[in-house]
Amino acid sequence: MFQTLRSKILFYLLLSSMIGILFVSFFMQWGFEESFKNYLDRNRDKQINRIITEIEKDFKKNGHFTADPVFGLLHEHAMTDQLYFQLYDRVGQLQMDSSNIRGMLNSLGLAEPEPNGEKWNSASYTLRVDDQIIGQLVAIYPVGLIDDEYNFLKTIQLYIYAAVCLTILLSILFSMLFSKKLTTGLNKVSFAANELQQHNLSIRIPLSGLPTEVKQLAISFNNLAESLAKGEMLRKQFTGDLAHELRTPLATLRSQIEAYQDGIWDPTPARLQSSHEELMRLVRLVNELEKLLAAENPQIRLEKVEVEAGSVLAALWEMFVPLFKQKGVHLHIEEPEKELTFSADKDRLMQILSNVLNNALKYTPGGKNVTISVLTEKEGYVGFKVTDEGSGMAEDDIPHIFERFYRGDKSRDRKTGGAGIGLSIVKALMEAHQGFIKVKSRINKGTSVILWFPEDDE
Template identity: 80%
Template sequence: MLQTLRSKILFYLLLIAMIAILLVSFFIQYGFGQSFKSYLDRNRDKKIERVVVEIEKDYKKNGHFSSSAVLGLLHDNAMTDQLYFQLYDRYGVLQMDSSKIRGMLNSFGLTEPEPKGEKWHSKSYTLKVDNTMVGKLVAIYPEGLIDDEYTFIQTIQLYILAAVCLTIVLAILFSMIFSKKLTSGLKKLSFAANELQQHNLDIRIPLSGLPTEVKQIAISFNNLAESLAKEEMLRKQFTGDLAHELRTPLATLRSQIEAFQDGIWEPTPQRLQTSHEELMRLVRLVNELEKLLAAENPQIKLEKIELEAGSVLEALWEMFLPLFTEKGVELQMEELPQEELFEADKDRLIQILSNILNNALKYTPKGKRVTISVSTEKEDYVGFVIQDEGLGMSEEDLPFIFERFYRGDKSRDRKTGGIGIGLSIVKALMDAHKGIIKVKSKLNKGTRITLWFPKNDEERVSHKQRVSPH
C-alpha cells in the first residue's frame, strides 16, 4: 500500500482535502447553530419584554390583572412560540397561567408529544408601575429548539451534509486527475529509463504536456540518450577502425614471416626493413593510443607556468621551419606587437601546437603557405591561430574531426594521413587546460584552427616565472 508515487500523492491530497472539508463543515455547522440559538434567544427576550410592557400598561390603566387583552397575548405566545407565562400579584397569588395550554394541546393531539427528558427553563421578571412592585411574571420555555426551529436547523444540516458529500466526491475526482497528470511525466521518464537500460538508445521523451520541472528533467534525459547513442556509435566505429588499423600491418607481417619460414623469401636486408617498418607502424599505433589515454585521464596534472605567447610562437616557427622548407611549403609567422602572458603546461602546449602544425604540413601541397599567429580578440584568452592553404575539410566532417580514428577522406593512405588520433589528443589536452578550439575550413581552400588558452587559471601555480620554451 502506498508504494507508488501516484498513490502517495493521491492519499495525501485526499487526506488534506478530507481534513479541510471536515473542519470547514464542523465550524460552519457549529457557528451557524450558535448564531441561530443566539438569534432565537434575542427574539425570545424581545417577546418577553413586550409582554412585560403590555402587562404593566394594562395594570396602570385598569389597576388589576384581569384584562382580556393580556390573557390573549399570553395565549398567542403559548400557541405559536411555546412561550408560557405565569402571572402573580404582589402577594404571590397566581392570576394567570398559560402553561396549562401545553397539556390541553397535547391531549387533543394538536402539538408534538413532549420529548422524554425535555428540559424547561424559567425566568422571573418583576412588574413595576410608577416604581412600585405590582407583581411577578414567570416565563417558561423549553431549552432546546421547538418544532419549526428544529425543522429549520435539520434542513440546514442536511444541506451542509450534501455539500460535504459533493465536495468529497469532487476532491476524490480532482485528486485522481491531478495525481495522474503529475505522475504521467515521471512514468514516461521511468519507462524511457528502462528502455535505455535495455540498450534502446533511440528512446526519447515527448516534451508536450509536461510540467516545467519534469520537462527540464526530460530534456536532460533526451540529451543523455542522444549522447549515449553518439558514444555507442563512436565506440563501434572506434572498435572497427582499431581492428582495421591493426589488421593491415599484422597481415603484412604474418605473410612476410610465413614466407621466410616456408623458404619462399630470403631474409634480405631490404625485406627485413619492410617487415620492420610494418612493426614500427604497430609500435606507433600503440604509442599514440597510450598518449591518448594519458591525455584523457581525468586525473591528469598539468605543470602550469606563466608563458609569453610571442616566445612560444617564435620557438614553434624555428622548430618546424626546416620541415616546411624540405617539403617546399612556406611557413609564415605574424609577429605580436605586444607581450601577451598566459598560463599553460609548456610541454603539453608544444605537443598541442605540434600536432596541429604537423597536420597543416601534411595536407598543404608544395608551393602553398601556412601562417601561424597569436590572437587577442577573445577577452581573458590568448589564441594561437594556425591557418593553411591545404586540402581543407567539408562541413559534414567538422563535428567529428576530434573523434578517434576519424578521417574525412577515407581514401587517404594510413602512412600519410596518420591513424586519426592526433586531434583526439589535442582535444583532450585542451580540455585539461580549460581551453577552447575553433575550427573553420573549406574544402580545397584550407583550414583555420584557433586554440584559445585562458590567461589566468584558478589552479594557478604557487610561484610564477617567465619561461621561454626554447
Template identity: 85%
Template sequence: MLQTLRSKILFYLVLISMIGILIVSFFIQYGFEESFNSYLDRNREKKIDRVITEIEKDYKKNGHFTTDPVSGLLHEHAMTDQLYFQLYDRFGQLQMDSSNIRGMLNSLGLTEPAPIGEEWHSRTYTIKVNNAIIGKLVALYPKGLIDDEYTFIQTIQLYIYAAVCLTIVLAIIFSMLFSKKLTFGLKKLSFAAGELQQHNLDIRIPLSGLPTEVKQIAISFNNLAESLAKEEMLRKQFTGDLAHELRTPLATLRSQIEAFQDGIWEPTPQRLQTSHEELMRLVRLVNELEKLLAAENPQIRLEKIELEAGSVLAALWEIFMPLFKEKGVGLYIEEPQQEEMFEADKDRLMQILSNVLNNALKYTPEGKNVTISVQTEMEGYVGFKIQDEGSGMNEDDIPHIFERFYRGDKSRDRKTGGVGIGLSIVKALMDAHKGVIKVKSRLNKGTSITLWFPQED
C-alpha cells in the same frame, strides 16, 4: 502496502483532502449552529421586548393590567413559538399566565407531548411606567431547538453531510487521476531506463504531456541515450577503422615474411626497410592510442609553470618550420605586441599545439599558408589561434571533431593515414588545463582553432 510511488501519493493526497474536508465541515456546521442560535436568541428578545412594550402601553392607558390586547399577544407566542409568559404586579400577584396553554394543547393532542426531563429557560424582566416599577414579566421557553427550528437545522446538517461525502468522493477520484498523471512520466522513464539497460539505444521518451520537472529528467535521459548511441556508433566505427589500419601493415608484413620463408624474395636491405616501415606504422598507431589513454586519465597531473606566449610561438617556429618548408606550406607567426603570461604544463602545451599544427599542415595544400597568433580578447585567458587555408570542414562536423575516433571525411583521413585521435588528445589535455577551444571552419576555405589557456590556476 504503499510500496509504489503512486500508492503513496494517492494515500497522502486522500488523507490530506479528508482531513481538510472534515475540518472545514466541522467549522461550517459549528459556525452555522452558533449563528442560528444567536439569530433565534435575538428574535426571541425582540418578541419579548414587543410584549413588554404592549404591557407598558396598556397599563399606561388604563392605569392597571388588562387582558386585552396583551392576553392575545401572549397566547399567540404560546401557540406558535412555545414562548410562555407569567405577568406579576408589583405586589407579586400573578396577573396573566400563558404557560398553562401547553398542557391544554397536549391534552387535546394538538402538540407533541413534552419530553420527560425537558429543561426550561426563564428570564425575568422589570416593567416600568414613568420610572415606576409596576410589575415583572417572566419569560419561559424550552432549551434547544423546537419544531420548525429543529427541522431546519437537521436539513442544513443533511446538506452538509451530503456535501462532505460528495467532496470526499471527488477528492479520491481526482487524487487517483492526479497521482496517475504525476507518475505517468516516471513510468515512462523507468520503462525507457530498462530498455536502455537492454542495450536498446534508440529508445527515447516522448516529452508531450509531462510535468516540467519530469520533462527535464526526460530531456536529460534522451540526451544520455543519444550520447550512448553516438559513442556506440563511434566505437563500432573505430573498431572498423582500427581493424583496417592494422590489417594493411599486417597483411604487408605477412606477405613479405612468407615470401622470405618460401625463398621467393631475397632479404635485401631495401625489402627489409619496407618491412620495417610497415612495422613502425603499427608502432606509431599503438603510441597514439597510449597517448590518448594517458591524456584522458582523470588522475593526470600537470606540472604548471608560468609561460610567455611569445616564447612559445618562437619554439613552435623552430620545430615546425622545416616540416612546413618541406611540404611547401607557408608558416607565419604573428608576434604579440606585449608580453602575455599564462600558466600551463609546458610539455602538454607543446603536445596540444603540435597536434593542431600537424593537422593544419596535413590538410593545407602546397602553396597555401598557416598562421599562428596570440589572442587576448577573452578576459582572464591567453589564446593561440591557428588559422589554415586548407580544405575546411562541414558545419555539421565541427561539434564532433574532438570526439574520439570521429571522422567527417573517411576517404580524406585514409589518404593522410590518421585514425582520428589526435584532436581527442587535444580536447582531453585542454580539459585538464581548464581551457576553452573555439573552432571556425568553412568548407574549401580553411579552419581556425583558438586554444584559450587561463592566466591563473
C-alpha cells in the same frame, strides 16, 4: 501493503482529502449551528423587547395593566414560539400568565408532549414608566431548539452530510485518476530503463501527455539513451577503424617477410627500409593510442604553472619553422601587445598546440599561410588562434573531427592524414585544463581553430 508507488500516492491523497473534508464539514456544521443559535437568541430578544415596549406603552396609557392587546401578544408567542411570559405588578402580584397555555395544548393534543427532563430558561425584566418601576416581566423558553428550528437544522445537516459523501466519492475518483496518470509516466520510464538494461539502445520514452516533472525525467533518460547509443556506435567504429589501421601495415609486413622467407626477395637495404617504415607506422599508431589513453584518463594530473603567452609562441616558432620551410608553407606569429599569463601544464600545452599546428601544416599546400595569434576578448580566458589556408572541411564534419580515426575527406592518404587521433588527444587535454575549443572552416578556404585556456588555476 502499499508496496507500489500508485497505492502509496492513492492512500496519501485519500488521507489528506478525508482529513480536509472532515475538518471542513465539522467547522461548517459547528459554525452554522452557532450562527443559527445566535440568530434565534437575537430574534428572541427582539420579541421580548417588543412585549416590554407594548406593556409599558399600555400601562402609560391606561394607568394599569390591561389584557388587551398585551395578553393577545403573550398568547401569540406562546402558541407559535414556545415563548411564555409571567407579568407581575410592583408588589409582586401575578397579573398575566401565558405559561399554562402549553399544558392546555397538551391536554387537547394540539402540541407535542413535553419530553422528560426538558430544561427551561427564564429571564426577568424590570418594567418602567417615567423612571418609575411598574412591575416585572418573566420570560420562559425551552433550552435548545423548538420543533421547526430543530427540523430546519437537521435538514441543513443532512445537506452537509450529502455534500460530504459526494465530495468523498469525487476525491476517491480523482485520486485514482491522478495517481494512475502520474504513475503511468513513471511506469513508462521504468519499462524503458529495463529495456535499456537489456541493451535495447533504441528505446525512447514518448513525451506527449507526461507531467512536467516526469517529462524532464523522460528527456534526461532519452538523452542518456542517445549518449549510450552514440557511445556504442563510436566503440564499434573505433574497433573497425583500429582493425583497419592495423591491417594495412601488418599485411604489408607479412607479405614482405614471406617473400624473404620464400627467397622471392633478397633483403636489400631498400626493401628492408620499406619494411622498417611499415613497422614504424605500427609503432607510431601504438604510441598515439597510448597518448590518447593517457590524455583521457580521468585521474590525469596536470602540473600547472604560470605560462606567458608570448614565450609559448616563441617556442612554437623555433620548433616548427624548419618543418614549414621544408614544405614551403609560411608560418606567421602575431605577438600579443602586452604580456599575458595564464595557468597551464606547459608540456601538455605544447602538445596541444603542436598537434593543432601539425594538422594545419598537413592540409595547407606550399605557398600558403598559417597564422597563430593570441586572443583576450573572452573574460577570464586566454586563447590561441591557429588559422590556415588549407583545404578546409565541410560544415557537417566539424562536430566529428575530435572523434578517434575520423577523417572528413575519406580519400585522404593515411600517410598524409595521420592516424586520426591527434585531435582526440587535443580535446581530452583541453577538457583536463577546463578549457574549450571553437572551430570554423570552409572548403578550399581554410580552417580556424581557437583554443581557450582559463587564466586562473581552479
